[in-house]
Amino acid sequence: MTSVAHPAGRQLASFAVASEPGNERVALARVAEAVAGCGLTGARLERLKTAVAEATMNAIEHGNRNQPEIPVDVEVTQDGPDIIVAITDRGGEHTAPETTGAGPAVTPDLELKLAGEQSPRGWGLFLIRNMVDAMQVSTDGPWHTIQLTMRTGGGHD
Amino acid sequence: MTKRVCAAAVHAVDGTAVIELTGEVDGSAAAVLNAAYQQAIADGTAQTVVLDFARVDYINSTGIALIVSVLAQARAQRRKVVASGLSEHYREIFDITRLSDFIEVFGDLNTALADAGSLREG
Numbered sequence: 001m002t003s004v005a006h007p008a009g010r011q012l013a014s015f016a017v018a019s020e021p022g023n024e025r026v027a028l029a030r031v032a033e034a035v036a037g038c039g040l041t042g043a044r045l046e047r048l049k050t051a052v053a054e055a056t057m058n059a060i061e062h063g064n065r066n067q068p069e070i071p072v073d074v075e076v077t078q079d080g081p082d083i084i085v086a087i088t089d090r091g092g093e094h095t096a097p098e099t100t101g102a103g104p105a106v107t108p109d110l111e112l113k114l115a116g117e118q119s120p121r122g123w124g125l126f127l128i129r130n131m132v133d134a135m136q137v138s139t140d141g142p143w144h145t146i147q148l149t150m151r152t153g154g155g156h157d
Numbered sequence: 158m159t160k161r162v163c164a165a166a167v168h169a170v171d172g173t174a175v176i177e178l179t180g181e182v183d184g185s186a187a188a189v190l191n192a193a194y195q196q197a198i199a200d201g202t203a204q205t206v207v208l209d210f211a212r213v214d215y216i217n218s219t220g221i222a223l224i225v226s227v228l229a230q231a232r233a234q235r236r237k238v239v240a241s242g243l244s245e246h247y248r249e250i251f252d253i254t255r256l257s258d259f260i261e262v263f264g265d266l267n268t269a270l271a272d273a274g275s276l277r278e279g
Contacts, residue, residue, distance in 0.1 A: 021184065022160055025215065046246040054218055110255045113225050114232060120225040123218035123254060130253050 009079030012038070016071035017056065019064035019089075024056035027074050027087075034076045035083050039152035048083065048150045051131040054124045055087045055146045063089025063144050085148045092144040161214065165193035173273040174203035175266065179212040182220035194227050204236055205273045209266045211242025221254055228259055237261075241269040 013034035017023040028049045040048060056072055064070040073088040108126050112118035129135055134149040163186035166177045174197035182190070197206050208224070210216070216224075231238045241263040243251065251257040263269035 024217070025160065025181075043246060043249070047249075050217075050246070050250070057217065057219075108254070110225065110259070114229045114259070116229065120222040120229070121219065123221045127218055127221075127250065127253070 009077040009082070009084065011075065011077050012083075013076040014074070016073050017060075018068040019060045019066055019070050019072055020068045021057075021060065021066065023060060023072070024053040027056040027072070028053040031074065031076055031085055035078075038078055038083055040083055040150060044150060047131040048085070048148070051128045051135075051148050051150075052085055052087070054128050054131075055085075055148060058124055058146070059087050059089035059091070059144075063091030065091070081152050083150045083152060085150075086145050087148070088143055088145040090142045090144070092139040092142045163189045163213075165189050167193050167196045169197075169203065170270050171274055172202055173205045173207060173270060174198065175207045175209060175270070177209045177212070177266075181215040181217075182210075182213055182223065183215065183217045184219040184223075186220060187223055190223050190227060194230065198234070198236065206231060206236055206238050207241055207266065207269045207273070208238060208260075209241045209269075210244075210247065211266065213242075213247075216247055216250070221250070221256070224256065224260075228256070232259075239263060239269050239273070241266045
């Protein structure tokens, strides 16, 4: 897949989606299928699905610039109680850090948005950070990976 | 996976405008949602607009941005926006984004309409 270090653990799924808007729904469905039976249910499963969809959207739009021939790679592993989803695009050398999680966090401010002083958009990374137990971003040459971790069993619902 | 394109049905109930959304509220819903809002306020009488999400199965960050845009327009026009029919997950997202500080959330459309009616009568 990529030169980015793979998480240790048991691989549950590895697949790629074309960089076309809407394919984040394909990614979230396949991740949900892969983690079925791993102990992640209810609200926490819904949170992981939202985080996967948002991270895949970012990879398609900002990382691979909506070029369908460039894939977004998705790898799902289980390492003890942790479900880890790694989403990799080819935007490592051109993507603005604030759009990928690699730079300082820009917290969306709804009051500023309603006042027209901030774009209505910009919720993606904010949602990801609030949906999962941990988020890590790494870049290695052209490869840009966002790694989402969700603990099974012990997390708060 | 088959995409369920966003659609909107607009109607009025006792002076309250209702936008019943179906499908996916994402970037492709922009034209539908904006047109629905303009239709909902066209006669100028509605002081409250209900966004009903009972038949919506997906909202992403771009969809949240569209809802923010509708809310911004409504506030500029001194109209109230309320929501109904959100799943527990999307209620949580409304809380995290603070949308629920500005959009009162009701369990279902009838409850939202009852509240709007009681406010009008009060």
